Amino acid sequence: MKADPTVQRKLLDLAALDAELARAEHRRRTLPEQTAVEEAETVLRARRDAVVRARTSVSDLGRDVAKLEQEVAQVSAREQRDRGLMDSGSVSAKQMTDLSHELDTLARRRGVLEDSQLEAMERLDAAETDLAHEQAALEEAETVLADAVERRDGVLGDIEVIETRRGAERTELAASLPEDLLALYDQQRARSGTGAGELIGARCGACRLEMDRSELRDIAAAAPDDVVRCEQCGAIVVRTSKAGNA
Incomplete structure (x- = not known):
């Protein structure tokens, strides 16, 4: 799947909103x-x-x-x-x-x-x-x-x-998001609770786990508009200036 990097970064805003809504719902229940x-x-x-x-x-x-x-x-x-x-x-x-x-x-x-x-x-x-x-x-x-x-x-x-x-x-x-990208995000969020996360250093922002060098190389080799996913949790990995190098 392809999506403009700027559009992909919107997923981080969407994930932040979803996290806040999830916290509100959890607070309501407890x-x-x-x-x-x-x-x-x-x-x-x-x-x-x-x-x-x-x-x-x-x-x-x-x-x-x-x-x-x-x-x-x-x-x-x-x-x-x-x-x-x-x-x-x-x-x-x-x-x-x-x-x-x-x-x-x-x-x-x-x-x-x-x-x-x-x-x-x-x-x-x-x-x-x-x-x-x-x-x-x-x-x-x-x-x-x-x-x-x-x-x-x-x-x-x-x-x-x-x-x-x-x-x-x-x-x-x-x-404002492409339907296929949004559908993928929502599908993953329904499965694990988080649809997308920022790649910070070598860590997936969704599952908080470190990626190995092989996965980081694959991500670094992907085109900027490629939609890449974490091998460990399946979330969409959004690449920013905080991403590490293999």
Whole structure:
């Protein structure tokens, strides 16, 4: 294949653009900012689950307290009714004795219920404190995630700017190259990641390996417009003033 040496040197610019685009793509795939977002999302899910559990506990304990309050109120009402009957003087002596025994039983029952109510209220207070703590932790996790997303999106925006600009430059540069030369370059780039490299001394700029004297002599003997390739990696070898002599 033949190509004007000036045109061949454009391949170095194309390779530089492709390398920058490849770095941008690699950075996009391996963003530590994305990892931070994923970790923050994991923490946020855990915090949300904790809040749900805490709210459920508060709700359950609230129902327990309400039920005990109702039972205490029912026992108290029964006590008031019995005392009212005893105070009315309209009951017999036997009924008075029965009412007195019932009041003793009701008093003991009310005492047990009030103790249970107090214990339930203490547990409810602790659960509400726990809920407030979990809610604060959730809000903090939401803030951390929002900050992580903002940082990630900022980096992604910078990458997108690079990809857009360099992509446009590559399209323009590629359009100025002969189709057969560009096809060869793209084929090699797809195979090894680098389509062309500058010959610097005896080293191929694509694979960074030293060429032997025989290969260097063949390159030196090639016509300036010959498209030569590295025997080791297959990349197009672009000859400039930096090339070595066999």
